[in-house]
Amino acid sequence: MSTAAPLATAEALLDDLRPGDAFFSSPRHALHARGVRAVLPDGPHDRLAARVDALLADAAPGDSRAIALGALPFAPDGPVRVVVPESVRWAAPFAAGEAPTPGAGCPAAAGRDSTGPTWSVRPVPAPATYAGIVDEAVGRLDGELQKVVLARSLELHADAPLDPAALLRRLALRDPRGYAFALDVGDGETLVGASPELLVARRGDRVIARPLAGSTPRRPDPGEDHERAAALFRSAKDRHEHGVVVDAVADALRPLCATLDVPAEPALVGTATMWHLGTTVTGRLADPQPSALALATALHPTPAVCGTPPAAAHELIAELEPFERGPYAGAVGWQDAAGDGEWVVTIRCGLVRDNALRLFAGAGVVAGSRGEDELAETAAKFRTFLSAIGVEEER
Template sequence: MTTVNETGGTTADHRVGGALLAAYRPGPDRAFFAGPRRTLLATGSRAAVTDPAEATRLLREARTPERPDPLVVGAVPFAPGRPAALFIPDRTQWAQPVHDDPLLRLAPGDRTGPVWTSRAVPAPEGYRDAVADAVRILAADGELSKVVLARTLELSTPGGADLPAMLRRLIHRDPHGYTFAVPGEGSATLVGASPELLVSRRGTAVTSNPLAGSAARSDDPVEDRRRAAALLESPKDLAEHAFVVDAVRRALEPHCYDLVVPERPSVIRTAAMWHLSTVVTGTLRDPATSALDLALDLHPTPAVCGTPTDRARALIGTLEPFDRGFYTGVVGWGDADGDGEWVVTLRCAEADGDGLRLFAGAGVVSGSVPEHELAETSAKFRTFLHAAGLGDDK
């Protein structure tokens, strides 16, 4: 087993992911990313990357005989033209996936957290009104077919969140998902557990796993299975999902051949939600196209913005009373060879000082019911409310 040396570089570590989680501490030059295949801990910063389009060039310049495998890691915001929070770390450590770690599969010893105060932005009635406004606009507009509207919960407690403990709870609830903690804007840390792979590249193999169409889980097993079956037959959710899959197909077609797009979605589950899921695969045409290049072409999908993109983004700016920042952006890593793994920044929060700001959104189409979309966002908040110690840890 190799270890990090004093001059930095990359390690090929065969430990389980819990070892890297135990070593993670929040900071402006530290990042943790756990996926289904392996776990990454990045520390130190050799270069900041505020323009994602410059990442490939900067990685090539950073490659040396002593450090042949530089990475870029971090987050890209939702809005175009905003600075990214990416960096090329001085040291990287890899480990096996967290779901292989038996200790992380055990329930966290402390299921309670600090006492939080909370404020919803917008308030629930304000969110219902925004959804109703969006439905009216969709009905009157012959071009706009979907918009994704989000809301936030602003939590506060003296001393702020214990981010390593929060990551552990997130991993315990959804060990097969993507769990991350990366620098955000200013002194903030962006932490989350996304279920959605935007794109990965391994050699010439390209994979995207769009999710759209959701239903809350139930504690009753019979009801839980009924909700999953109903989701697979829901005209509203199937139409919403089809928008997203078609957008992914159109974005990947110029870059891939042998593109495989299943005709019907399946359902996948997280601890809080059922999601309609389609796994799209293809073979890269040009090896010079990196995973981050593909991610930037795919972002934002209709799953987080709407369709058409420009019209939906403008309506989001009108109806959402907050700045999304990195929420519904892209988070992950890429290497100098172009391989990488980038996920949609969902089920996430910004931690800064005493505060923790949670985000959740729902897709609004012509058949949307405001109360149903409010309930969907409430269900999506459950992931982070549990992580913050504000619920039972199942």
Template sequence: MPPADGPDHAVIGAASGLLGQYRAAAGEAFFASPTRTLLAAGVHARVPQDARPLPVRVAETLAEARRAGVERPLVVGAVAFDRDSRAELAVPARVRAAGALRDDPLIALPAPPAEGAEWRVRPVPEPHAYGAGVAAAVDRLRDGELSKVVLARTLELTADEPLDLPAILQRLARRDPGGYTFAVPAGGGRTLIGASPELLLSRRGTAVLANPLAGSVPRGEDLGEDVRRAAALLESPKDLHEHAVVVDAVREALAPYCRDLEVPERPTLVRTAAMWHLATTVTGELADPALSALELACALHPTPAVCGTPTGLARRVITEVEPFDRGLYTGMVGWGDETGDGEWVVTIRCAEADERTLRVYAGAGVVEQSLPEDELAETSAKFRTFLDAAGVAR
């Protein structure tokens, strides 16, 4: 099993070549980050579902793979929002690795165009019901029950023809090659596919990195409007408060495990093709090098960026308001190896797909100053990342 910095790491076309070779029908897994590109095929072993903590199950599965002769085994896949309920993780039979997509000049080549498919679209909940849920949450926030809750909605898309998931993945990756693009088996013949801007946590040796995002605004239609929106986001009291809640939670969760934890005082901006986000890069050094990336990610998950605060109450509100099971949405997706290194990404800007259907997800952070129409607009803008890749008309 080749390391991510192996012989193909700096070869022009290696990363985009792995992207082009992904085949959903073969049950392959694809993951691309700003540091590497992975294409995994076959299954040596699946991480079992039982009552043991997830990091224990993963560590034992990796150890068993090593004893069975798998060289440098790793796990790839996704963990649900409720990580105790579901994890779609496996040790692949084969893994090929290359450098980052963003460093491959061939990623600038155009993706195959989206076909003009006829889509039937069903929102869950209906937009007015989502707005009512936001308004009810704001009332609870003003009563002091909680500080923030993230409320999501979905679009259920159905096509007459089978989906071309490799082409959708190409469009997602080539639109935002500096982000995190993934397509992994989701169980039951389904595929989790998306392009997330948000790193939950990575570990390389004793170096730890988290990049929480919270506070967002859609990109502008022209350069002047785009710059104005970005500047306004950096000064927005509502968005700065929402972001600070998340960063404080990340700091509190990582502090017991790290020394020299560095947390910038003010956020910066991260842009995707569809959105501007407030972002803070948190770095630290592990006090105990035995702690794996997955253990640290589980300590962070779910952050207020996808759940709310306090976590327990926010989870209860989500269950009461959202008329669907989030499943893998707002969980984490990525990889981890037997040394404890790994990258785990927040599972957003994504869909669960089967042969002819897509279930696309988007959420917004609701705080006391939130307006239902603004959160509805924000989720609509976040949908565009995936809807554009799928060829769904505006």
């Protein structure tokens, strides 16, 4: 990364977040962007990386500190939002030991904080309907379609305007080793989230990806939580689902790398609400070196958010899901003029507009999946955001 050494702290950057600003944090650093110097015009997705390279060159010729940041949609023909900001500040990452203060900086649910707004929650589709959709999808799996990721949404409304910066603070501090982000995606909406999944990062000729697939909800009791994690690690179903994703990531990166290391065994990755199976794939890029965004577009969408094969999974998702995903299950991140950058999978996220908040969560459907189990998994994933605002989903 061709930027000066971090001087501030990630929390200090959060304190200075204003409407329209952008924020991104990773285990390595945090950035705060303000203003818009250039906006990526509409154009073909298959030339996205080259167009962003040109945008950086045109917006800041010779300025190695310039970055492009934005969000890519899930759908291959969806709207892309990428900008070159007027100014960027960098900071050290959040400290690993930081944790949110209950009730601080964020509205709470009705009945828990008389000063906070009252929330209404509408699931789309209804929970029982989603479970039925999953069961239908299992019956549609065949020799070609091996996996499909099906999502559901929660539409929340508060009786007072929402503050994206306050939401982001609660999310970021719950999982300080994750990837937190907030940025304007147009139409008056702000994308806010805290993803555990690194799609890809590039630093010079080095590339790293950490796909996650195979999940189980965490439990407050330490013994039960440990048993849950151990059962996930042993699960043949989850190991198979994870292996499909890792193979897809490795197959996409291998032609672009001189060397590629793919561990034979996954690791357990914990967030505040979930255990995941994760594999850290590392490599050294071949010449000519693709940019971070070129790597991201080569990988997106992985089977972790779409399915296998992607075309058939896309088709079934469009048929069965009763909403547009927009930036959910896309990618969010940044790239500098040298081609270095970080892009993460846009999960554990929501779209904020005035007093409305739309949340999304998905589950991988494979042979052996059950609707009630995947419903429970999505409910656990929703807790990342819902617990930050003091709301419980009604089942």
